[in-house]
Amino acid sequence: MCTLKLGRYFALMFICFAIIHSIVLGCSYSIHPTLGCVLSNYVWVQYSTYFFYPVLFGFLPIIIASLFSILAYHNVRHIVRRQLPIVRRKLDKQITAMVLMRVIAYVCLVVPYNAYRIYAINYPTSRSVPMAYAVGRLLQAILLSINNINFIINFYVFTIFSSRFRRQVKFVLVKKCWQQWKYWCCSMNNQIEPDNDIEARNSQIESEENI
Known part of the structure; x- marks a missing residue:
């Protein structure tokens, strides 16, 4: 049975x-x-060439994401046949x-770097x-930068392709953050601060009278 506690255990593992x-x-x-x-060890070279980059870091996430997308598509087709709200x-x-x-973006951003790493490990x-060494370093830096975009592109992909997500983002930014920031700025401007100069002047006059 899939529960939140089981999901936490799997995430920790x-x-x-x-x-x-x-x-x-x-x-x-x-x-x-x-x-x-x-990589100097032949076993690790073979492991990286045939399992780590192509499977664990490449096709396995793509297969998992594609499987969930297919299940979601099947669910949508099943929902259309049922009498559910629009x-x-x-x-x-x-x-x-x-x-x-998201799957398409992952394939486009990650696969080029994985292919280059497999080539660079076997043919350094x-x-x-x-x-040739400078060109290889430059190509690796470019592909690594493209690969890192995969970790920050979710927000922009969802904003572009989901109108509901755009409305939620607009609601959070305008109704929540902007209103709170505006209220905070207005409250700061409307605060009445004590006049320290007047208090210092009164204390000085009192001290002179005591003398």
């Missing part, structure tokens, strides 16, 4: 697995005088479109060839 896997994989790298920081139908259609566009470029 995946986080621990990711941390341990990253540490072990990072320890398998070594610094080569001419090639730089590369709002519910539109909401499910928008969720399906958001999931599909030596520093003795400066031009």
Whole structure:
């Protein structure tokens, strides 16, 4: 049975697995005088070539996201046949479109970097060839930047392809944040601050009278 507690356990397990896997994989790298920081162990090279980048980091997330998008599409078709409110139908259609566009964005942003990493691990470029090495570093930096866009593009994808999400964002920004910020600024401007100069002057006059 799928519960929130079970989901937390799975999330904790995946986080621990990711941390341990990253540490072990990072320890398998070594610094080569001419090639730089590369995988030196043949077993880890084969693992990265045939499992980590193509499966664990590539096709597995795509398959999982595609599976959920197909299930969402099937659910939408099933809902259309049933007598359900139009709002519910539109909401499910928008969720399906958001999931599909997220899968497409993931494929376009992640697959090029994975393909380059598989090539770079098996055919590293030596520093003795400066031009080829510089081109390889530049290409890796560009593809890595494109790959990192995958982690920040969700908000923009959902905003573009979901009208309901746009309305919710507008409601939060305008009705909540803007009104609260406006109220805070107005309350700060309307505050009455004590005149410290008058109080200091009165205390000085009292001290002179006592003298």
